[in-house]
Amino acid sequence: MSPLLEVKQVSRSFSGLRVLNNVSFAVETGRITGLIGPNGAGKSTLFNIVSGFLTPDTGQILYQGHDVNRMSVAQRSRVGLVRTFQTPQVFANLTVRENIMAGCYKQTASGVIAGLLGTPRVRAELKRMRAAASSACDRFGLAQVSDQPAGKLPAGQQRLVELARACVAQPTLLCLDEPSSGLNSEEVARLMQTLARLSEEGLTILLVSHDMDLVAVASVIHVLCFGEIIASGALSQVQSDARVREAYLGT
Amino acid sequence: MKELTQEVASPVSTTRSGGHLQGWAIGLGLLLLWALVPAVASRSLIDMLVFSGLYTIAGLGVTFLLGQCGIVSLAQSVFFGIGAYSTAYCTTHYGWPAPAGFVIGIGVSAAIALAVGWPVLRLSGYFLALATLALAIIGHVLFTEWDWLTGGTLGIGGIPRLDLFGFSLKSPQRFYYLVWPLAAVLLLLHRNLLLSRTGFAMRAMRDAPAAAAVLGVDNHALKVKMFVLSAMLGALAGSLFAHYVSFVSVDSFGVDRAINFLLLAVLGGAKTIIGAVLGALFVTIVPRVLSQFGDIHAVLFACLLIATVIFLPEGFGGALQRLVQHLRGPARS
Numbered sequence: 008m009s010p011l012l013e014v015k016q017v018s019r020s021f022s023g024l025r026v027l028n029n030v031s032f033a034v035e036t037g038r039i040t041g042l043i044g045p046n047g048a049g050k051s052t053l054f055n056i057v058s059g060f061l062t063p064d065t066g067q068i069l070y071q072g073h074d075v076n077r078m079s080v081a082q083r084s085r086v087g088l089v090r091t092f093q094t095p096q097v098f099a100n101l102t103v104r105e106n107i108m109a110g111c112y113k114q115t116a117s118g119v120i121a122g123l124l125g126t127p128r129v130r131a132e133l134k135r136m137r138a139a140a141s142s143a144c145d146r147f148g149l150a151q152v153s154d155q156p157a158g159k160l161p162a163g164q165q166r167l168v169e170l171a172r173a174c175v176a177q178p179t180l181l182c183l184d185e186p187s188s189g190l191n192s193e194e195v196a197r198l199m200q201t202l203a204r205l206s207e208e209g210l211t212i213l214l215v216s217h218d219m220d221l222v223a224v225a226s227v228i229h230v231l232c233f234g235e236i237i238a239s240g241a242l243s244q245v246q247s248d249a250r251v252r253e254a255y256l257g258t
Numbered sequence: 259m260k261e262l263t264q265e266v267a268s269p270v271s272t273t274r275s276g277g278h279l280q281g282w283a284i285g286l287g288l289l290l291l292w293a294l295v296p297a298v299a300s301r302s303l304i305d306m307l308v309f310s311g312l313y314t315i316a317g318l319g320v321t322f323l324l325g326q327c328g329i330v331s332l333a334q335s336v337f338f339g340i341g342a343y344s345t346a347y348c349t350t351h352y353g354w355p356a357p358a359g360f361v362i363g364i365g366v367s368a369a370i371a372l373a374v375g376w377p378v379l380r381l382s383g384y385f386l387a388l389a390t391l392a393l394a395i396i397g398h399v400l401f402t403e404w405d406w407l408t409g410g411t412l413g414i415g416g417i418p419r420l421d422l423f424g425f426s427l428k429s430p431q432r433f434y435y436l437v438w439p440l441a442a443v444l445l446l447l448h449r450n451l452l453l454s455r456t457g458f459a460m461r462a463m464r465d466a467p468a469a470a471a472v473l474g475v476d477n478h479a480l481k482v483k484m485f486v487l488s489a490m491l492g493a494l495a496g497s498l499f500a501h502y503v504s505f506v507s508v509d510s511f512g513v514d515r516a517i518n519f520l521l522l523a524v525l526g527g528a529k530t531i532i533g534a535v536l537g538a539l540f541v542t543i544v545p546r547v548l549s550q551f552g553d554i555h556a557v558l559f560a561c562l563l564i565a566t567v568i569f570l571p572e573g574f575g576g577a578l579q580r581l582v583q584h585l586r587g588p589a590r591s
Contacts, residue, residue: 058472060468079471080468081471081475081476084474089472089473090472096466097465097466097469098461098464098469098470099465099466100461100464100529101462101465105458105461109458109461109462111455112455112458112459112473112474113473116455118456119483119487122454123447123448124447124450125450125454129454129455132454133454136455136458172469172473173472176472176473
């Protein structure tokens, strides 16, 4: 079976500075794939290229075997590529529940005119959105705060809101950008459990982090350093890699 | 329309609010008050209230764009003008019935909003505000220069009264009973929209555009759709305006009008639907009341604006919403 996501020889420069140099890696269906690297390694750039916020100078992004290079962020979302952000991007003025309801956008289809008229179909959609949000709130431990504006929550809970919202959007590949930043160790442990559970349920996850502890949940890890993949494999493998040790520990 | 005050002022919550007897009583009271105003109020007050209703309709478009979509639009005066000239020209020049002018005005506005909005709505923030301001200025220049169509500074006079099922709307009182129910229906439709998939998408786009895109929302297309809808409201209000005042000239469709529509949205509270009503009442009635203090009235109005923005940053609608929430507080928790 071909991999779900294939990054092929992607390069990208910013004003002459080469941030990514011929990066290639794949994400296999059903697994958690980790992408780690020290600060400034090019992780965010690569992630933005995969999700469609940036275009590569050269190279290809294949998703389910199709080239998605020319697809917008929203179009990629429609084929199942959903991401979260390093700084949680919640809809600050909406409640937690409404945030998650907004996640159902792709599972609903009513247009502006139907919306204005408040047709039975729109009301049925709203009901479905509400039900999906309720179950997601329960699942991600957000039931207590479901009626609070998401912008008022602490960072850890905002991350959960973002994660719950992304899951409601029914991704086939969930890309998480530094999901542990701003979390305390207890919250990180819970996040790891959640990710492991989602993975067991069959969700494919791409995890970007500089946190070695968190990426322990990944079955395959790619190490990015100065715009190049310097090592790939299981955690123990990459940890024992000389170049990785050098990049991370400076020894 | 006042029966809506209660309902529309309440935050667009996804929780069901129970049967609040008090709320219904207040709503009914306001509705009665609204219905009785023309019987007791002076002609000039009714006149102001009719204008408030017209500005509510046009302002609703601006309010919705600003508060729900995060789009600053200073172009509403253009669509207001197109609506007014369209029906004025069709009824006086061709002798067509008013509805034809309405439809043409709304259609032309929608087409222009689509054509202009498509490129312009790629911009955001200050740049978008400036681009829409440019649109307002260009519109005003064209209204002046194309005098074969608009009558230029001389304007178009003798626009016939509106006729509703053989019932002539010849007095401000009668117009009052047309414009406010119409405004109420439009407010309700927009409230519906807010509680639909599209409404969630636009508020998502307003708060975090990148995250909205990740959920599959085509931000640009959604912005354009909402801009077109807003323009249609502007044109509808403009057409009604033309028939009400029976004379239109370029002076009514300048940049000051555009600013007034935006002012209305900000003061009224752009994030609330009822904000359009409150803002429209404010910008129509308050300057008139202040004018009795003589030349200083403009300064007083300016001071009042500043005070409102400082003390009620979420506008009157936001303050009202807070009040309603506060009153309901114990019941909700």
